[in-house]
Amino acid sequence: MDPFLVLIILILSSFLPPIIYTVWLRNSERFSKEPWGQVFLVFIYGAIFGILIALMLLYAINSILDSFVDRPYLFGWRRDFLLPLLLVVIIGPVVEEFAKGVGIYLVHYEITEPEDGLVYGAASGLGFAATENLMYGGWAYLVGGLEVSLFLIAIRSVSSALLHASASSVMGYGIGKSVVSEGRYRVLPFFLVAVLMHATFNFIASLQDIITGEIFGINFAVIALLLAIIFAVSAITVVKLKIMKVDREPDVT
Numbered sequence: 001m002d003p004f005l006v007l008i009i010l011i012l013s014s015f016l017p018p019i020i021y022t023v024w025l026r027n028s029e030r031f032s033k034e035p036w037g038q039v040f041l042v043f044i045y046g047a048i049f050g051i052l053i054a055l056m057l058l059y060a061i062n063s064i065l066d067s068f069v070d071r072p073y074l075f076g077w078r079r080d081f082l083l084p085l086l087l088v089v090i091i092g093p094v095v096e097e098f099a100k101g102v103g104i105y106l107v108h109y110e111i112t113e114p115e116d117g118l119v120y121g122a123a124s125g126l127g128f129a130a131t132e133n134l135m136y137g138g139w140a141y142l143v144g145g146l147e148v149s150l151f152l153i154a155i156r157s158v159s160s161a162l163l164h165a166s167a168s169s170v171m172g173y174g175i176g177k178s179v180v181s182e183g184r185y186r187v188l189p190f191f192l193v194a195v196l197m198h199a200t201f202n203f204i205a206s207l208q209d210i211i212t213g214e215i216f217g218i219n220f221a222v223i224a225l226l227l228a229i230i231f232a233v234s235a236i237t238v239v240k241l242k243i244m245k246v247d248r249e250p251d252v253t
Contacts, residue, residue: 001146006146009146009150010137010138010141010149010153011134013133013137013150013153013154014130014131014134014137014153015047015130015133015134017157017158017161018043018126018127018129018133018157018165019043019126019130021126021161021162021165021236022039022040022122022123022126025119025122025123025165025169025240025243026119026123028119028240028243028244028247029115029119029243029244030244030247030248032113032116034110034116034119034120038107038110038120039120039123040123041106041107042103042104042106042107042120042123042124042127043123043124043126043127043130045102045106045124045127046100046103046123046124046125046126046127046129046130046131046168047127047128047131048127049102049103050096050099050102050124050127050128051099051128051131051132051135053098053099053102054095054096054099054100054128057095057098057099058087058091058095061091061095062087065083065086085206088202088203089199089202089203089206092198092202093167093194093196093198093202094195096128096164096198097171097191097194097195097198098191099128100124100125100128100164100167100168100171101121101124101171101172101175101187101194103120103124103127104117104121104124104171104172104175105175107120108175108179111175111176111179111180113176113246113247114173114176114177114246115173115176115242115246116176117172117173117174117175117176117179118169118172118173118176118239118242118243118246119172119243120175120176121165121169121170121171121173121175122166122168122169122172122239124168124172125165125166125167125168125169126161126164126165128164128168129156129160129161129164129165130161132156132160132164133153133156133157133161136152136153136156137150137152137153137156140152140153155229158229158232158233159201159205159225159228159229159232160201160205160228160232161232162232162233162235162236163197163198163201163228163231163235164198165236165239166197166232166235166236166238166239167194167195167198167201167235168194169239170190170194170239171187171190171191171193171194173190173242174186174187174188174189174190174191175187175190177190197235200231201228201231201232201235204231205225205228206224207223207224207227
């Protein structure tokens with residue numbers, strides 16, 4: 001197949017689901033909906049600058065961790081087990097939620113209600129997820145071809161994409177409450193909840209690397225994937241319901 005056509009297919013399959021999710025969440029508000037231009041400005045931030053910030057920070061942290069390459073054990077754990085676990089469960093979530101959260105501040109002047117932060121946070125997370133889909137999908141294409149790539153993107157679109165949206169929307173809600181209350185609310189607790197959500201999802205998705213074998217005749221990799229999808233879908237459902245609930249409430253902040 002023509003490489004240019006493959007690229008177009010990968011871009012569309014990577015970005016279309018996150019864009020649809022963004023529209024769906026933005027339209028969850030009945031009153032004072034966020035301007036399309038600002039919503040997609042944050043989406044584009046997540047897709048470009050959020051990814052770049054995260055990659056640069058992760059590269060810097062990896063460089064520091066590589067200085068321990070000659071040590072087979074760290075804190076009593078094997079290095080080849082501990083460092084990947086730290087990256088997946090702690091470092092990655094902290095770095096990525098920080099990178100996505102910066103984009104919400106770009107449109108802080110548009111935040112007039114706490115639920116606005118939920119919408120903008122989700123938009124930043126979904127833009128981030130779209131580019132991540134493309135990166136992983138491109139790698140899968142090089143390794144296994146177009147069908148493998150599209151399958152991976154589809155799985156990520158109902159798992160990690162929804163997780164990115166849900167976690168960053170929590171931080172966005174904190175930013176929204178802080179902006180509307182003129183600083184009476186602190187963002188840090190919401191950031192920590194977002195990191196915890198992200199870390200939990202990553203841990204569930206990584207269980208297949210820790211636990212092998214079968215449970216009730218089902219390969220544990222499949223079970224871990226299903227649990228991750230259930231977690232992500234449940235989280236985004238709660239976010240949507242929260243947007244609708246807060247949108248109906250009178251502003252008492």
